[in-house]
Amino acid sequence: MENLLRPLIVVGGSLALTLLIGWATDRLLCKADNRHPETPLWGLLRRGRIPYQLVLCAAMLRGSYDEAELQQDHEAGIGQTLTLVLIGSAAWLVIRITAAIVETSYSRYARMHRDPARVRRVRTQVTLIMRVVSAVVGVVAAASMLLTFPAFRAAGASLLASAGILGIVAGVAAQSTLSNLFAGLQIAFGDMVRIGDTVVVDGEWGTVEEITLTFLTVRTWDERRITMPVSYFTSKPFENWSRGTPQMTGIVFWHVDHAAPVQAMRDKLKDILRECPAWDGRAYGLDVTDTTPNTMQVRALVTAKDADDIWTVRVKVREGMIRWLTEEHPYALPRVNTADALLPPSRTNGDRSNGNRPNGDRSHDGSRDGAVSRRAYEPPRTGR
Structure with missing residues (x-):
């Protein structure tokens, strides 16, 4: 009876104590979150309650397993398993706590600054910092797990002695990967491109959707995703329409007959823009920019607050002017x-x-x- 009661007390007590401490901690975080709603830290910390309970349970079972006197023939294997679970759950908890702190800092910065460009820059840096932290914690946790095995500890000295040669070989073999890694850090802290920027790469117009340490994803206007190595943005020129200010100037061309009423077209352009909500009212203009033996080229300049609105203004102006010429001045259209x-x-x-x-x-x-x-x-x- 005693042989059965001791394991039940030890294991059951560890589980019950884990649930009790986890519940008490969660209640305290809930109260802190309700008391300080302007700070999302306490609510974000609650996301780490599962790894937190795993750490508590693994630590208690690992410390009290010898007293349970359960499965003594497999004591070394069970103890090794509990140690691995403890290391893995501790790494998971560290990542969750770091993510909560970083997300809280970003939210506070976003509330204090209204400049979208600066907010996107910080968001890009925060995302890449979290990826770096997750990678470092994962590598440390994996190394710690391996060092718990005696065979790996014995091979540590020989591995350390050959670390220089292995480092050179790995650097040559992973040259492209390392270049992308350093390019990702350069993009994050060099403010070259940010999440949410409107860019043109290889003739494709789109919005930066995701930035990692090795690749970057651009979502095009027709909802395609283009995945490119981050080293592309550090080695080749590209257009960033969101750099500085998102305001843009658009161009619309028409080919009309030499007898087209240019002054009347200027007046009509103004009327079309007044009826277009996407026009920001900064500037507009219409001029004859070129001629051919049969037609002349008329160019209109319009402005808008960003790339999406400038596209809307251009298509509205082009459509409205052609409709007006067709209805009011058909002789102004090009003819053969x-x-x-x-x-x-x-x-x-x-x-x-x-x-x-x-x-x-x-x-x-x-x-x-x-x-x-x-x-x-x-x-x-x-x-x-």
Whole structure:
């Protein structure tokens, strides 16, 4: 009876004490969270209650297992297992506590600063710091677990002696991985690109969705994900539309006939922008930027507060102007002229020498032949 009662008391007491301490700690965190709602630390610490209870239970069982006198033939194996569970749960608890502290600091910084660019920069740094901490804690925990085995402790001296050679070999073999790792740290603390930035890489426009120590994910406008090594952003040029201020200037082009009413198009552009909520009202303009033998190129400049709004403004302006030209000024749209060129009427030598047409540029049928027939026989002009 005593052989059965002792293990039950030891194991049952350890479990009951673990549950009691865990419940009391959780109640204290709840009260602190209700008393200080402006600080999310206490609520975030509650996420670590499971590893916290595992640490308590493993520590109590490991310390009292000898007194239980249970499975003495397997005492070494059970003790080793409890030690491994204790180390693993302790590493898990350290990661949860660190995450709670870092998340609290980020939340406080985000409330104090209204600049989105600075907030995204800190968010990127916090994310990468957490990944570094998790990796370091995981490596230390794994090393600690291995050192609990006698065979690994015996091989420690030889491993330490060959650490220099192994380090050189590993550095050569993992050159690309190490370059990405250092590039990730450079991106985090060099403020080159942040989570939430609008970037253009390899001709693809998108938003930075995730940054790790080795790769970066860009979510494109059509909801595709492009995964790229972080070393790309430290070795090649790329466009970051969110760098500094997110305000942008957009360009809209039209090809219209030479007879298009440019001043009326400027007035219409202003009317279209007034009806577009995405326009930020900073600036606008419309100018003729180029000409061809058949058309002229008209460019409109519009502004918006960010990349998403500038896209909306551009499409609204382009659509509205084309609709207005089609309804009000159809002659201003580009056309392909298929009429036969009209020959000039007989002229005197004097008229041919000075290049002027008699009778006010009228054709041989008595009517004005228009710009097409005139251009058909006039030589190309040079100079101004």
